[in-house]
Amino acid sequence: MISLAEENYLKSIYHLSQAGSKSVLTNELAEAMNTKAASVTDMIKKLSTKEFISYEKYYGVNLTAKGKTVALSVIRKHRLWETFLVEKLAFSWDEVHEVAEQLEHIQSKRLIEKLDEYLGFPKVDPHGDPIPDTKGKIKALQQVMLATLKPGADSIIVAVKDSDSQLLKYLDKIGARPGKTIKVIEREEYDGSMEVSINNQRFFLSKEVSENILVNA
Amino acid sequence: MISLAEENYLKSIYHLSQAGSKSVLTNELAEAMNTKAASVTDMIKKLSTKEFISYEKYYGVNLTAKGKTVALSVIRKHRLWETFLVEKLAFSWDEVHEVAEQLEHIQSKRLIEKLDEYLGFPKVDPHGDPIPDTKGKIKALQQVMLATLKPGADSIIVAVKDSDSQLLKYLDKIGARPGKTIKVIEREEYDGSMEVSINNQRFFLSKEVSENILVNA
DNA sequence: ATATTATTTTAGGCTTGTCTAAAATAATAT
DNA sequence: ATATTATTTTAGACAAGCCTAAAATAATAT
Known part of the structure; x- marks a missing residue:
């Protein structure tokens, strides 16, 4: 049997690994779970023993197929x-x-089967997020270039297209990391540049940059 | 905050004290909770400190008003x-x-408020048991003399009317205690006696006896 | 290349809720 | 009235999940 705490960890790990594409780090998880790094290490060991995650000391964790199934079922x-x-x-x-x-x-x-049926087998939840099916299959989030958003739009960064290290460094500096919320303040039609807000700070992004940031539609 | 385990104990204490009319004993509770007497004693101490129950060592527990409110909210x-x-x-x-x-x-x-509304403020659940209102008020179970039941009827003993100790001793002997399920097998019209089954054992009860056993309608 | 800083892990401890075994108390039978 | 039996409590232990403080390791800056 899987405990409530274990389920919550697996869910968090899933979400964090969707946001970034690397292993999920102890501190990230600690912040997401509102707990301390030491507690996370304890739990990580248990989940690893139970083969819900693979774990390399000091380098974070990844869900196994088994762990992903659990996470998706909870989601x-x-x-x-x-x-x-x-x-x-x-x-x-x-x-x-x-x-x-x-x-x-x-x-x-x-x-859950009955509830699903009662609701008419919905494909997305009220936030627009896709609902995984019984087998844990989930429709990939619609990814859209930030460049296409209109002023006022609020969305979450899903990925960064180009892996130019200059660009990545810049994006990292301004806090434009996957999982972060980004809001379009204004958009200049003549050159496609835009003013956005991230973490309540404003930045100007060129068209080139905004075409490399993918957000959920 | 009240824990899941505490809620379950309070609910069980409520049900057991409805069935019998005396204090709820440690062993009764242990059986109902599927746990050991020693564990029950531990929990009893905690619930007593928190003033959900009153507790006299070796003589069982009773819900306080506060504890009853919690139990009824769970129910x-x-x-x-x-x-x-x-x-x-x-x-x-x-x-x-x-x-x-x-x-x-x-x-x-x-x-719960929304759910209640969605269901049209039902007064009883699918088993016919009354649903306590927001304030914890609950309509007393309809009590009916066993003597009035028709063959085939299955119901739960709620109380025993007469407190003739001869009768009580007899009822106790055949296992006819509050909380127990009793089924009417057959009923003789000419003298009102009946054959019933309790704990999968059959007994013949005279009309006098069956008029003193109250069951839920 | 090494020193400093940041992250992660380990060690040891706490609470909740459970357990077994032993001791204490109450109930019952003679 | 006392001995036996049944019930309840105490004592001590354990797993889960969390904590703090200290140690180990990795990342970073000079």
């Missing part, structure tokens, strides 16, 4: 419950997260 | 979820208990 449940709360119980989409965090841990295959 | 949630599972998700009434045992611990006042 599936989370997103189905969020859909239920919004569609059936008339919650607004910003109220649902906390409750779904609890509901996602209910263990009953039958319940 | 309210349990029964609302059971209603949801049966009415909306098309579970059959015998499949719902296990899932409701998990769902009853979700912490969200708003969720």
Whole structure:
């Protein structure tokens, strides 16, 4: 049997490894889980023994196929419950997260199948995030160039296209890392440059740069 | 904050004290919670310190008003979820208990209010048990004399009317204690006596006896 | 290349909720 | 009234999941 804490770790690891593309580091995980690095190390060892993750000391963790299945099952449940709360119980989409965090841990295959059916087999949750299917298959997030967004748009950085190390260094400096929220403040039509805000700081990005940042649609 | 284990203990204490009318004993609780007496003693001490129960060493426990409120809130949630599972998700009434045992611990006042509304403010759950209201008020179970039941009827002993010690001794001997399930096998119209089954054993009860056993309607 | 800084791990400890075995108390039978 | 039996409590231990402080390792800057 898998514990609630283990499920939450696997879910977090999944999300963090979607955001970046490297191994998930202890401190990242500690921040995401609102806990201390030492506690994360303890849990990592356990998850590794149970073969939910592969772990190289000092170099972070990666989900195994087995671990990914668990993570996706939890995410599936989370997103189905969020859909239920919004569609059936008339919650607004910003109220649902906390409750779904609890509901996602209910263990009953039958319940989730029935819920899915009751909701009409939805493909995305109220935030627009895709709902993994029974087998843990998930439609890749729609990736779009930041350059295509209109002013006012708020989205999350999914990846960076070009791997020019100059560019990466620059993006890193301004905090434009995968997982970060980026908002388009203004966009100059004549050259395609834009002013954006990241971490509440403003930056001007050339068209070249904004075409290399991929955000979720 | 109250833990999941604490909630379950309080719920069990509530149910056991409904069945009998005396203090709930350590062993009773241990059996109900599927745990050992020593563990129960530990938990009892904690619940007593937190003033959810009053506890006299060696003589069992009773819920305080505070503890009763918690127990009834859990029971309210349990029964609302059971209603949801049966009415909306098309579970059959015998499949719902296990899932409701998990769902009853979700912490969200708003969720339960919304769910209640969504279900049309039901007064009883799919088993016919009354659903406590927001304030923990619960309609007393309909009590009916065993003598009035028809053959085939299956119900739970709620109380024993007469306190004739001869009768009590007899009832105790055949296992006819509050909380026990009793089934009417056959009923003789001419004298009102009946054959019943308790704990898979059969007994003949005179009309006098069956009029003194109260079961839930 | 080495010293400093940042990250991660280890060591040892705490709480919750459980357990077994032994001791204490209550109930029952003679 | 006392001995036997049943119940309950205490004592001591363990796993899960967290913590702090110290040690080990890796990354970075000079």
